[in-house]
Amino acid sequence: MGRPPCCDKEGVKKGPWTPEEDIILVSYIQEHGPGNWRAVPAKTGLSRCSKSCRLRWTNYLRPGIKRGNFTEQEEKMIIHLQDLLGNRWAAIASYLPQRTDNDIKNYWNTHLRKKLKKMQVGCEGGSFGEGFSASRQIPRGQWERRLQTDIQMAKRALSEALSPEKPSCNLSASNSNPSDSSSSFSSTKPTTTQTVCYASSADNIARMLKGWMKNPPKSSRTNSSSVTQNSFNNFAAAGADTASSIGAKGPPSSAELSENNFESLFDFDQSFESSNSDEFSRSLSPEATVLQDESKPDVIGAEIMPFSLLEKWLLDEAGCQEKLVGCGDDAKFF
DNA sequence: AAAACCCTCAACCGCGGGGAC
DNA sequence: AGTCCCCGCGGTTGAGGGTTT
Numbered sequence: 001m002g003r004p005p006c007c008d009k010e011g012v013k014k015g016p017w018t019p020e021e022d023i024i025l026v027s028y029i030q031e032h033g034p035g036n037w038r039a040v041p042a043k044t045g046l047s048r049c050s051k052s053c054r055l056r057w058t059n060y061l062r063p064g065i066k067r068g069n070f071t072e073q074e075e076k077m078i079i080h081l082q083d084l085l086g087n088r089w090a091a092i093a094s095y096l097p098q099r100t101d102n103d104i105k106n107y108w109n110t111h112l113r114k115k116l117k118k119m120q121v122g123c124e125g126g127s128f129g130e131g132f133s134a135s136r137q138i139p140r141g142q143w144e145r146r147l148q149t150d151i152q153m154a155k156r157a158l159s160e161a162l163s164p165e166k167p168s169c170n171l172s173a174s175n176s177n178p179s180d181s182s183s184s185f186s187s188t189k190p191t192t193t194q195t196v197c198y199a200s201s202a203d204n205i206a207r208m209l210k211g212w213m214k215n216p217p218k219s220s221r222t223n224s225s226s227v228t229q230n231s232f233n234n235f236a237a238a239g240a241d242t243a244s245s246i247g248a249k250g251p252p253s254s255a256e257l258s259e260n261n262f263e264s265l266f267d268f269d270q271s272f273e274s275s276n277s278d279e280f281s282r283s284l285s286p287e288a289t290v291l292q293d294e295s296k297p298d299v300i301g302a303e304i305m306p307f308s309l310l311e312k313w314l315l316d317e318a319g320c321q322e323k324l325v326g327c328g329d330d331a332k333f334f
Numbered sequence: 335a336a337a338a339c340c341c342t343c344a345a346c347c348g349c350g351g352g353g354a355c
Numbered sequence: 356a357g358t359c360c361c362c363g364c365g366g367t368t369g370a371g372g373g374t375t376t
Contacts, residue, residue: 016344017371038361054362055345090364104366106343 013047016054021046025053025063034062057103066098070107079106084304 017025028044034057037050059065071076074096081092089101098106102305118196 014346036361050361051347051363054343058363059344087365101364102344109366110342 011047012049022061025056029057059100064098075112078108079116080164082108
């Protein structure tokens, strides 16, 4: 019969989101929680289709999203999971709770695919090429059985990556402070720059909302027609003063996080959490979802908790993984 | 300095799954 | 049982920024 296009209505806006639209959306979700996207445009007055609102939230505004450079560990995880799962980006993203499927997909398409191609050419017939692509020829039943095992293997690999006593692990000792608000992953970048946390991190949204209260859109809008994502991030930062302070290349300093910001952040997350926690927990693997349910308040610190939970999950199961996976498998892994 | 080319990533599109009726 | 509606997913696009020539 054919499905009518979701966004064929006239007057539905497309293209990049403006800071004003973002704030409207975040404010609405702060109040009602994510979900019921169909109602969002009508209730907020946004000239966007429901799908666009959902996408904007899940891919950009949702708290706890880490943006910017992928760490080596993340890269390896993606490569391996892609090999295991194929282009099931949402499933892959469930193992990297701070990354969106869109981000992972983009990263794969722009970086990793080329990288792998290069490496496979470089290691023609070598050990690297062998580990990959084999699973794609496996019939489905077999594939599913193997997937079970492979997921265990992936968990084991991540466990090892996160394990502090492993010298090969990229987790830097300098970041061992559990109260450090930067994520475990952000500390794993072994070589270059710090990982970037943009506006989508909960603290920035909290600041954005705070700033919004102080500066309603009329007064705050100076360049809305040419506003970019990054400029929104700058806008979101307290005071929205300098572009270099946060937006383009660096996480906000802890000094920027006032007590009020944290309060509003928690308020935000609690309302969002209590009313509808599905967005985040859905994004986790089934096992991880269980953990999320067990420790919901912890999700609030989404910059940290997903991986603390993941660590727990991994370490708890380390024993059983030992039985499932032979020691030699690590070499194949990464 | 300017043009051409390349790269990145936010956003869109269309399809499929699943629940509600 | 069949249909409709909502939501999520994966593929794709194109604007804008960066790099090279």
